[in-house]
Amino acid sequence: MNMLNVSVSPHLRSETGTPSIMRDVAFALLPACIFGVYNNGWRAAVIIALCVLTAVLTEFLFEKLLRRPVTVTDWSAVVTGMILAVNLPASVPFWMPVMGAVFAILVVKQLFGGLGQNFMNPALAARCFLLISFTSEMTNFVYDGVAGATPLSALKAGESVDLVQMFLGTHGGCIGETSVLAILAGAGYLLVKKVISIRIPGLYILSTLLFAVVLNLVTGMGMPGWEYLLAQLMGGGLLIGAFFMATDYVTSPVTPMGQVVYALLLGFLTALFRVVGKSAEGVSYAIIISNIVVPLIERATVPAAFGLKRKGGAKA
Amino acid sequence: MNLKTFMRGIHLREEKELAEKSAIRRVFPEGEMVFPLSQHIGAPARPLVAPGDQVRMGQMIAEPAGPISAAICSSVSGKVKAVEPRLTVSGEYKEAVVIENDGLYTPVDGFGEPRDYQSLSREAILSIIRDAGIVGMGGAGFPTAVKLSPENFEQVDFLIINAAECEPYLTSDHRLMLERPDELLGGIRVMLRLLPNARAVIGIEDNKPDAVKLLSEKCSGDPKISVQPLKTKYPQGGERMLIHAVTGRDINASMLPAAAGCVVQNVATAVAVYNAVCRSTPLITRVMTISGDGVSTPCNLEVSIGVSHRQVMEAAGGLKGDPEKLISGGPMMGTALYTLDIPVQKTSASILALLHDPVAANPSTPCIHCGRCVAACPERLVPQMMQVAADHDDFETFEKLHGMECIECGCCTAVCPAHRTLTQSFKYGKASVNRLRREAKAKAGEKA
Structure with a gap:
């Protein structure tokens, strides 16, 4: 007879593991990536490959050097690499995705303790790092060989935009953010597989539009029209940010009420940056700033246990 | 409906x-019967018999020792062999009355x-x-x-x-x-x-x-x-x-x-x-489910309280294959066993034998903060935060997070994709808070 295993109850475990969840996210990002390559050409494919390979290699080398268990098989570094790639313009020099992926994995993820310990979304932190350091390369969107404005910056300049083109994604922008269709295909997969719930992305998108209206009114720009709101919805990184980055488990709250607060904060900041700020886009900054306050939001939104009346949050 | x-x-x-689908089948025990004096919540029962005494089936062999306690009746007739500590399902040795079954089942009057x-x-x-x-x-x-x-x-x-x-x-x-x-x-x-x-x-x-x-x-x-x-x-x-x-x-x-x-x-x-x-029949038998892919003939048996788990398992045709885990009770809240040589108690609902132990196959990995535990908890708790507190011996925070409300049902642990041992941390956290409360009470008593 075998030696019997003895452990504390329960004696059942989930068949879903961290690797299968991460694999689902990577799979759900594929439509956006494939469309990015179609829309931007071979450079996009090289950038995606560089981001993923560098992210995985950085994690592998760091863990080898520190003699820690190697965790690259959990697919989380792959997801980080893909998210960074879809947030880069296809025209950036090739050293930039490498630098970004090293920053994401080494500085933001591993130096803070590895999987589950990072206080910001590593890929978005890396994107913001690149955006601040190399602003001109990061905001140079070449489409069909011509440098041009993204729909959101056109909108900000008061020009009109083609909504059908925005839905399909055949315009300039970051590799993975342009096609609403491709993003929704991936998001639908994650929702059906119950990897993410609609709570954060749904509220985030709705509140962005709501606050955009409010801020337009407050700043005296008047009531925006349907075209403006649809362009805000489909343009920039809102959809890919809402479904793939704001839902990042590690950097979003676990409490139900905390998720509501977090989504509203995201919506407010995104609208603020887009409407009042100088730049046309603000999803990345909105998400990493909200990431930082997640621990505070969680502490304040601990629910009252079953059979107890709620009296303030736990002052942990 | x-x-x-x-x-x-x-x-x-x-x-x-x-x-x-298996109808309840009565199983009669052989040999030694063990009746732990503590198989209930409250004070252990006080033994009424001594080694050498002859007892009958249905006879009270231990009486309640306080307002929250319970009597224990013999499920067989025979001779008291010993009153001594015996290994029980909890893994502890507990004081128990040991009776040699004479196989006659001579009942008490009435x-x-x-x-x-x-x-x-x-x-x-x-x-x-x-x-x-x-x-x-x-x-x-x-x-x-x-x-x-x-x-x-x-x-x-x-x-x-x-x-x-x-x-x-x-x-x-x-x-x-x-x-x-x-x-x-x-x-x-x-x-x-x-x-x-x-x-x-x-x-x-x-x-x-x-x-x-x-x-x-x-x-x-x-x-x-x-x-x-x-x-x-x-x-x-x-x-x-x-x-x-x-x-x-x-x-x-x-x-x-x-x-x-x-x-x-x-x-x-x-x-x-x-x-x-x-x-006029005291609690001397109970129905148990013997099941799992490591049992020859999964079934429901009515067994005499005090019989060893080994005899019950044999009555179900014995083990099949090479089970990795034996459980007394259900897979969510039951106790893993390292031996079948322990007595059936009033609360022993089942014996399960599992060929594959999902716990050993799925070691814990870092928490990814996914919130599945929060969505699963019937007590509306935040297991993710509670585990951080309990694992760091921060019992003050554990209590503030309503950790003492945990019913140890195991939902959080069974849905965790990182396979973390949340329930284990909460058992530890709850026991620690109870210990601290007892110590504080004792200290207050000393001062007064």
């Missing part, structure tokens, strides 16, 4: 088809005689239940006579019969409902006599439609007893979840069910009450 339920919780593979409960006073019924050694047989082992006599017994308006049997594999209550419905309803009527203003509701998960149908028919003429089908969801049979499902009332860890006007008893306990009061 009008299904009721509670919020959150999880859906598990039921695995009940292994044993649910054993098995019919009795009319309607001619008995409330006090007389309670004293019979107390002397019969009846405790909650669903697992907790709270003395039944105490549970049936809360101070506000006249305000109790619900007697809830816990027939959810929400743990996977277990089918013993299901078989009791199908095979002994009249004993069950008889036990309910006895208990209703103790709770004059209550009506009884039998809460059954809808994965047992035959039991719902049979009992609905049987109690259709009785205005005080009804059947409530419940959604099949774990932990539907948790006391607080069941009370919520049936009555919509919520209680917390510091409240007794009676505070919400409820008394909850499980199926096997109700049958035991009937046997004690109407058939």
Whole structure:
């Protein structure tokens, strides 16, 4: 007879593991990536490959050097690499995705303790790092060989935009953010597989539009029209940010009420940056700033246990 | 069907088809019988026999040692071999009466005689239940006579019969409902006599439609007893979840069910009450489910309390293959065993043998903060934050996060994709808080 295993109850475990969840996210990002390559050409494919390979290699080398268990098989570094790639313009020099992926994995993820310990979304932190350091390369969107404005910056300049083109994604922008269709295909997969719930992305998108209206009114720009709101919805990184980055488990709250607060904060900041700020886009900054306050939001939104009346949050 | 339920919780593979069709079979023990003096919540019973004494079947061999305690009756006739510590299901050695079974089953006087409960006073019924050694047989082992006599017994308006049997594999209550419905309803009527203003509701998960149908028919003429089908969801049979499902009332860890006007008893306990009061038969046997892919013939057996788990397993044809894990109780809240040489207690609902142990196959990895534990917790807790607190010995935060409300049902742990041992941390956290509270109380006592 075998030696019997003895452990504390329960004696059942989930068949879903961290690797299968991460694999689902990577799979759900594929439509956006494939469309990015179609829309931007071979450079996009090289950038995606560089981001993923560098992210995985950085994690592998760091863990080898520190003699820690190697965790690259959990697919989380792959997801980080893909998210960074879809947030880069296809025209950036090739050293930039490498630098970004090293920053994401080494500085933001591993130096803070590895999987589950990072206080910001590593890929978005890396994107913001690149955006601040190399602003001109990061905001140079070449489409069909011509440098041009993204729909959101056109909108900000008061020009009109083609909504059908925005839905399909055949315009300039970051590799993975342009096609609403491709993003929704991936998001639908994650929702059906119950990897993410609609709570954060749904509220985030709705509140962005709501606050955009409010801020337009407050700043005296008047009531925006349907075209403006649809362009805000489909343009920039809102959809890919809402479904793939704001839902990042590690950097979003676990409490139900905390998720509501977090989504509203995201919506407010995104609208603020887009409407009042100088730049046309603000999803990345909105998400990493909200990431930082997640621990505070969680502490304040601990629910009252079953059979107890709620009296303030736990002052942990 | 009008299904009721509670919020959150999880859906598990039921695995009940292994044993649910197997009729209850009586198994008689051989050789040594072991009766631990502590197989209930409260003070261990006080032994009434000494080595060398001759005892009969049904004889009280240990009496309640305090207001919250329970008697223990011998399930066999024979000679007392020893009163000494023996290994029990919890892994501890506990004081136990050891009796050598003479195989004759010579009963005490009056054993098995019919009795009319309607001619008995409330006090007389309670004293019979107390002397019969009846405790909650669903697992907790709270003395039944105490549970049936809360101070506000006249305000109790619900007697809830816990027939959810929400743990996977277990089918013993299901078989009791199908095979002994009249004993069950008889036990309910006895208990209703103790709770004059209550009506009884039998809460059954809808994965047992035959039991719902049979009992609905049987109690259709009785205005005080009804059947409530419940959604099949774990932990539907948790006391607080069941009370919520049936009555919509919520209680917390510091409240007794009676505070919400409820008394909850499980199926096997109700049958035991009937046997004690109407058939003069104390609690000396119980029905167990022997199941799992590591058992030759999964089945439901009526076994004598005190028999070794090894004999029970042999009665089920023995182990099959090379099981990695043996469990006393269900897979969600049961205790892993490292030996079968331990006695069956009043609360031993089952023995499971599993060829594959999912716990060993899925080591813990870092928490990814996904929130599945929060979505699963029937107690509306935040297991993710509680584990951080408990693992860092930060019991103050653990308490502020309502950690003491945890019912250790295991939902959080069973859904965790990182396979973290959350429930284990909470058992540790709760035990530590209780220890600190006791120490603080003792200190305050010293000063005073």
